[in-house]
Amino acid sequence: MRGLKKILLYTLLTGAAITFIYPFFWMIMASLSPEADISSLVLFPSKLTFSNYSTMVSKIPIGRALFNSLFVSSINTGLSLIFSSMVGYALSRMEFKGRNLIFMIIIFTMTLPFQITLIPNYIIMVKLNWVDTYLSLTVPFLINTFAILMFRQAFKSLPQALIDAARIDGCGELRIIFFILWPNIKPTIITVGILAFMGSWNEVLWPLIVIREEQFMTLPQLVTLFVVGGRAESQLGVKLASAVFLAAPIIIAYLFFQKHFIQSMASTGLKD
Amino acid sequence: MMSNTRKKIMPYVMVSPYLVHLLVFTTFPVIFSLILTFHKWNIIGPMEWVEFGNWKRLFYDRLFWISILNTFKFLSIHIPLQIIIALALAEFLNQNIRLKGFFRAAFFMPVVVSGVVVTILWQQLFSFENGVLNRFLVSLGFGKVGWLIDPDIAMVSIAVMATWKNLGLYVILFLVGLQTVPKQYYEAADLDGASHWQKFIKITVPMINPTMFMVVILSTIGGFSLFIEPYIMTGGGPLNSTLSAVLYIYKQAFQYYHMGYSATLGVFFAFLIVLVVIVQKRYIEKDI
Incomplete structure (x- = not known):
């Protein structure tokens, strides 16, 4: 019983932590990915690019x-x-x-x-x-x-x-x-x-x-x-x-x- | 040794920056605001006396009342959601667990980041076609939700996002509050065979009333200044469903240059805020 409670506690806390960290992670990955990839991006882009940043600097x-x-x-x-x-x-x-x-x-x-x-x-x-x-x-x-x-x-x-x-x-x-x-x-x-x-x-x-x-x-x-x-x-x-x-x-x-x-x-x- | 007159003047010299600031940026603006409410002014031409014209207009301005209603809708979702989740997470963190520091730091991350960043990010997460949230729902076999394009849902989405942004701060505040509850209370309850839930409802919640009160006040004041989120995400749409009061005041002043009317809205809204806070003070704050 105590062990089960602990597992539940850690699961909830980890779930919450992911909810807070994942969006930031996604944002960074999306900013480094080719435009076409963003609509399907989950974790890592197919290839890393800095073109978004260079476009930003030029604009x-x-x-x-x-x-x-x-x-x-x-x-x-x-x-x-x-x-x-x-x-x-x-x-x-x-x-x-x-x-x-x-x-x-x-x-x-x-x-x-x-x-x-x-x-x-x-x-x-x-x-x-x-x-x-x-x-x-x-x-x-x-x-x-x-x-x-x-x-x-x-x-x-x-x-x-x-x-x-x-x-x-x-x-x-x-x-x-x-x-x-x-x-x-x-x-x-x-x-x-x-x-x-x-x-x-x-x-x-x-x-x-x-x-x-x-x-x-x-x-x-x-x-x-x-x-x-x-x-x-x-x-x-x-x-x-x-x-x-x-x-x-x-x-x-x-x-x-x-x-x-x-x-x-x-x-x-x-x-x- | 300091001469006597210098000694007498010194304190006033030291508070003078505050007094000058108070006069220029608080006292004068408040008085000028009240004067403006009786004028029509586009800031370039001369001020025009309109008696109670602005006030009459305010009472018949449907859009303004919609914006007030929207703001209250935002608060009524944001505050309860925030309190329940923050209190739950604080209670979890207050147990004997590892990685406490990591969890706390993770929850707190959106608090330090600019609301502009959070809004741009969530605008993508909420996107109808390919947003992360809708892709997730579809992969689970559900339909897409019009997070920001459905007038019934858009304000709820913004309230959820604001909760996500501020939650970490309130987790910390509750955590501090939880640690002030004397341990003996729980030990006494243990002797009586109270369950975890009973202890939480009968001891914890009443004991952290001061924190609860503070959280309500802080998130009320924060919620009443809702501006940048709808400004970036929706511009107040769809169908004005996310037009917040501050956004409306901003639009009146800086899109239409209705300075007198905008000041009237500001004065009225400020009174409303103070009123709400007083009511909350009366009903939530209890002596222990």
Whole structure:
């Protein structure tokens, strides 16, 4: 009985794992197979070819889009880490009038659905002349309320003696945050960093709205418009090649830092 | 030593990036949104005051209500399916088994990948003529299913795909929740001769209510922002059966340049979301 139960358990889990892995496997194989093979592809194509990828490269500026995505995501991650640390530090370690009010505003704005600010934010971009510039892809994302709360929590847990000692040595507040406290909250930095990077890398609605010129398009946006816009000329292989190209950087990062990814994403739910 | 005034100003300097961001990208947009709901504006010409014109139009806009209904249809399939499968998989993983890390990593893979990738991939799996799913059904002797071309099924297909994409995250959240249930509870139940199923229903499910609540809220908010999946897969068709509310708002704004009307839809929809979340909070969240 116990043995039978175990077998059933493993069968179910393996079945589930296949359901999650096989589609990715199929996608990669299909992107490497001749167009005629895809409609009958189950496991491996009759012959491997990179023609889908070369067609993709010749049709869309995918290298440029990869650069844009890396550039925008790195800026957003780096600067939001810095700004959120500063705000989180002030909210947890400094006394000033309005501190609790700001904290309450943060909690309140987190409950605000983005659908209400979407259209006006687009209008702001138009009025600032930021449409079709990197500014529209970065500036609105430099502050992240979730990150502020994470840093506030992390700084709160550190001993006051650490800060006092640094002050006696004549450290300014910014030096204290980035040189004394940061080394002590590495898990939080990793979590916030991964979430910010992934969020920025995978964002597609906002770029679709504020970027029209191909040279500023992010990778997910370019791939979306390529697939929807008909330039892929309904060639499945080429569409799938662009999807693989878009997935590859994150999947590679995931294979290396799998534990960190899972922990970071799980912490989005553990809040409040 | 820092001078006293500098010491006083420093905290405000440090929170200033947040305050500027709040004013420019949240406070102003919310107020401006409310103003826009009373105007007609194509963003190029001058704004035109239309009183309650946009609101009246909203109430008679059949397509908007269809899009709301579609969104709720999506949620009503997506959330229960997600909870049942994720909880089952988490419960399996919580047993004493090998390869736990591998299974967890496999389930989690679609979570990290862009929704664009998942949608392009599933568009092929769902393809009517030669999609992997229909080929599989045919090989088993069944007929083909019009996953994305049958108006009755298309939204169900999208909900299944979204479940596949997000499931891993909820498995992890449930797994964390399961591990918070004190072992003594199960030991006491064992003494009373309770079966595995009884323990699961009487102890586990009530004990993980906070996780359950969080999963419902997270997938509700996620579901209400359904956009890129129908945008890529179906464009809202067939027969508007997969037109989601956000997709409709997007179309009003960026295909027809009805900024005032689109903002009205956004405001209304945002209120609806908050309302639904409040109702869920009331009925699902329980004190233990």
